[in-house]
Amino acid sequence: MSDFSDLSAVELSAAIRSGEVSIDEVTTAALEKASNDVFGAFVVVAEADARVSAESAKAALAAGSQSPLLGVPCPIKDLNEVAGLPFELGSRAFGGNVGGRDDGIVTRLIRAGTIMIGKTSTPEFGLPCYTEPDVGPPARTPWDPGRSAGGSSGGAGAAVASGAVPIAQGSDGGGSIRIPASACGLVGMKPSRGVVSPGPFGVDGPGLASQGFLTMTVADTAAGLDAVAEGWPGDHFPGSGGGFLASLGEPLPRLRVGLLTTPVLVPAAPVHPESLRAAERTATLLEALGHRIEPVPPPFGPTEWEAFGAAWSVGACLAPVPPEREHLLTALTRHLRTQGQAVTGPQLASALAHAQQLERTVAKAWANVDVVLSPTLAQPPAPIGSLRNDDDPAADFLAQTAFTPWTSVYNLVGRPAISLPLHRATVDGAELPFGAMLSAPAREDHLLLRLAAELETADPWPRRAPSLL
Incomplete structure (x- = not known):
């Protein structure tokens, strides 16, 4: 083998275990691609760390490891700490900061035999749904480099979509895995709250954010x-007990699928016809597979969503920015921190209690369906710079909300949601991906993955953007 870019992570690991390709070959190829990155995917390429990981993976291979990710390159998002590597969180205010330890998810991935080849780009503190940090180039989707890879795991999305790696770690506090999945033509899942622990150093907090890939x-x-x-x-x-990969082959019952096409957070948000088509096309496919489709309304309105806004703005205040470095923050971050500092303790407690009540509201509203289907995004991948508005950060935030009127619903209520690249269409002369998003009740992650696998088998998607073929 000379090119591994069309192999999935599981396929690549199988090729390593069978002896078709060596861990050193795979590691060298991934490092070379990451070093020649033109899509703004990486903030640092860590050759020395990758070689250490490769030696550990080779020892595990010799010992008979059957890990499905053994020897697979998997970079880490720069919101997660890796000992000895830059840890700047996409922010000029943290320029020069270096990680002092490995986050728990880094430890788990190394134990699984992955090769940590570097860190991927994120916007400042992971706050916006675009990845255009002041500390580096914007992350671009390989489907059209004039458009954003999304955010906040935009670097991770660009890394996988460009063929540098088959899998990249990300995190999702309001859609930050699913947004780049849609923009880059990939699979991206936010698991149920608590499936992936923030430990041993992090805490759950309001429970908005989940780790994933x-x-x-x-x-x-x-x-x-x-x-x-x-x-x-x-x-x-x-926790979950794992077993996700093993469950994919289990038979699915006939499911009741709720089709949601009305924007939740911004009811008047303009929705591109091809975004709607992504959901409608998926609904047709699900019907052909024997599932029943019925329309469902939004479970709540924009007023109820204010609990997310309060928690999000307070979260922006938690980054320990030295006062003398506040001026280095982006306009959006400063705006959110100002809003968060104005939230009183009783107001935050009320917002979090309201968010918990919304879990019951959603469960009641969608009690008659097993899963809910919607577009992932209201629009195609956004042109670079079209959402960021340093002159009016409040308008910036509103534009992001209109662009992502479905994603943060599931962060707020803790349900799993997955974006699948089931639709493509030509927009302004370029073929672009459009994600369809499926969600399920909390702790039904296995069911959601099994349904996603059934859709993938029925209608496989391309693994590469047309420009890379």
């Missing part, structure tokens, strides 16, 4: 979650 296939997403789903002492949530 950007991948080419559903099996790779399942394998990634299996690798990191083991809990840590002191976890608040019970």
Whole structure:
């Protein structure tokens, strides 16, 4: 083998275990591609760390490891700490900061035998849905480099979509895995709250954010979650027990699928016809597979969503920015921090209680369906710079909300949601991907992955953008 870019993570690991390709060959190829990155995917390429990981993976291979990710390159998003590597969180205010330890998810991925080749780009503190940090170039989708790879795991999305790696770690606090999945033609899943622990150093907080992956296939997403789903002492949530990859072959019952095409957060948000087509096309496919489709209304309105806004703005205040470096923050971050500092303790407590009540509201509203289907995004991948508005950060935030009127619903209520690249269409002369998003009740991650795998088998998607073929 001379080119591994069309192999999924699970397929690549199988090729390594069979002896078709060596871990050193795979590592060298991934490092070379990452070093020649033209899509703004990487903030640092870590050759020395990658070689250390490769030696550990070779030892595990010799010992008979059957890890489905053994020897697979998997970079880490720069919101997660890796000992000895830059840890700048996409921010000039943290320029020169270096990680002092490995986050728990990094430890789990190394134990699974992955090769940590570097860190991927993120916008400042992962706050916006575009990846255009002041500390580096914007992350671009390989489907049209004039358009954003999304955010905040935009670097991870660009890394996988460009063929540098088959899987990349990401995180999702309001859609930050699913947005780049849609923009880059990939699979991206936010698991249920608590499936992936923030331990041993992090805490759950309001529970908006989940760790996960950007991948080419559903099996790779399942394998990634299996690798990191083991809990840590002191976890608040019970965990999942893993078994995601093994469950993909289990038969599915006939499901009731709710079709949601009305924007939730911004009811008047303009929705591109091809975004709607992504959901409608998926609904037709599900019907052909024997599932029943019925329309469902938004479970709540924009007023109820204000709990997310309060928690999000307070979260922006938690980054320990030295006062003398506040001026280095982007206009959007400063705006959100100002809003968060104005939220009183009782207001935050009320917002979090309201968010918990919304979990019951959503469960009641969608009690008659097993899963809910919607577009992932309201629009195609956004042109670089079209959402960012440093002159009016409030308008910037509103534009992001209109662009992503479905994604943060599931962060707020803790349900799993997955974006699948089931539709493509030509827009302004370029073929672009459009994600369809499926969600399920909390703790039904296995069911959601099995349904996603059924769709992938019925209508496989391309693993590469046309420009890279």
